[in-house]
Amino acid sequence: MEEQQQNALRKTSTSPFQSKPIRCIVKLGGAAITCKHELETINEKNLDTVSKQLRQVILSCPDSGKVLGMDWSKRPGTSETPSTIDGCCDEFKVDFEKFVVVHGAGSFGHFQASKSGVHKGGLCKSLVKAGFVATRISVTSLNHEIVRALAKEGIPSIGMSPFSCGWLTCERNMEAANVSMIVKALDSGFVPVLHGDAVLDTSQDCTILSGDVIIRYLAEELKPEFVVFLTDVLGVHDRPPTEPGAVLLREIAVDEDGSWSVVKPNVQDASKQVVVTVAAHDTTGGMVTKISEAAMIAKLGIDVYIVKAATEHSRIALSGDLKHNVPDSWLGTIVRPLRQQQ
């Protein structure tokens, strides 16, 4: 008994993060961190900038600050020894912010999943089973690269696959998803990095669990202060952003029943118009899915920022400052509970 208490004490004394609220869940959109049209190719420049921005907000560490890199592995094809880890001080960083990173697949996994129809289930078919394995190989290799990019910047990132975490779906909806290990990782001062994954489904054997669905589920469970979606466009527009005259929707208000309306720019009856025009170019379930998922999160009382990755706008969104002050120059879409507007 005494020993148990001692253990408990010791545990408390080494987990100063435990009582800290979760600051942010950030989605790295597949289109933002990979080259969409090049099979299994990372957008290195974007990923590098995103990692640096995340370092600033997670570690409260300025760009010029000394960083203890946490990727000590060599790159494939090189014989380089790991970069030096000297000059590491044993000081204890307490200004760590709790972040969870979830990323999409982009040009990883999609080929394998669509070629085999993993999302439709049926593991008794050899092709589906092979596609399941091939999809996981592809998405976990992206996960590995993202963990490395973040670790290089000194972010204590930990790759966690939904499959390995034991997450299951039923009829393609989340069924069982234990977040206790994610909470433990956060309480130990790590940044869990999850991803869209091939998972087992209790009704159809298997399916694809998307990063957006994971984000919503985690938002419900972890109640972060805000959620950021990093994408490859400025935000949500009233029509395809490449069309002339497309207008960026600056703010969307979500009612308690989940219905939403455009608050800025103040166009009469804008919301109905948006639903139609956005849907019209939404063949992949991209923007409408994103608004719906964002609305579900805002309904919980959580601000959602949809913003272009690796820009000054994404840096501001990740800092959390938008909660109190939205600069006129800021470009992006805020999806926010209605009561906060009043």
Next chain:
Amino acid sequence: MEEQQQNALRKTSTSPFQSKPIRCIVKLGGAAITCKHELETINEKNLDTVSKQLRQVILSCPDSGKVLGMDWSKRPGTSETPSTIDGCCDEFKVDFEKFVVVHGAGSFGHFQASKSGVHKGGLCKSLVKAGFVATRISVTSLNHEIVRALAKEGIPSIGMSPFSCGWLTCERNMEAANVSMIVKALDSGFVPVLHGDAVLDTSQDCTILSGDVIIRYLAEELKPEFVVFLTDVLGVHDRPPTEPGAVLLREIAVDEDGSWSVVKPNVQDASKQVVVTVAAHDTTGGMVTKISEAAMIAKLGIDVYIVKAATEHSRIALSGDLKHNVPDSWLGTIVRPLRQQQ
């Protein structure tokens, strides 16, 4: 209720593997599948041969048989499109054997873990925290390569990290390790591939959970028909195998209390001598740990075969034939419950 029953039925109808016992847990020793003295370098030749041998015993698929490769990803640094997946038939393979693969770290992870002292715990130290992240990056990259090598041979391999599975230690001993997801993966016809990992420890923050400890735990939980340790030497010898006159111990019998003795070759009082001489060259806890772990497994009534990887001897061990017949020409160490000898 009716829907639940239908779901249950559907589930049963698509999981013909559920009732099948677990055939084998196989340890791919770090020294056997990596180049020990070259940082983060895989022994490609051995890994390739091991993967082919595993295919034969898991899929009952002869070497010449057509295989549906399950790694459809390109290699780093190449722009190659994935190999063709045409010619894939939708037939349902029922002669799948349930295997679990666990691998060690070899030249992956050790540098990062020893440089930072992850095994000693203390995540409040920046170096330990960084080393934890760096160790996981290194060991998961090896895991990824092993999963790919197996998938290339048509083995439906699924990487599962102990950390992500939620496994915890307390004072460096296994505390909480839920195997339900491993069982679900097996029941769905997959081959889980686990690895030695950096994990959270409830008494000292973190530690290293070795592949050998994982094997023992899984043997207790899953009760496989037999366990195979693939190493870089022929088996357990009475002294360092490089010393002149070293004798390979062919068979070790384990009593119900866990004590063990050498049965073959029949040397009087051999067991005591072995304990001493093996311990003498066991600076890394290698062979003595291996015998102890093997003895703990044999105590459960499970045969353990310690054998050199990528040889005819390992092929025979993996086939399970040694249970009934040990050819005179077979080289390796059998660790077996005493009652089976009588």
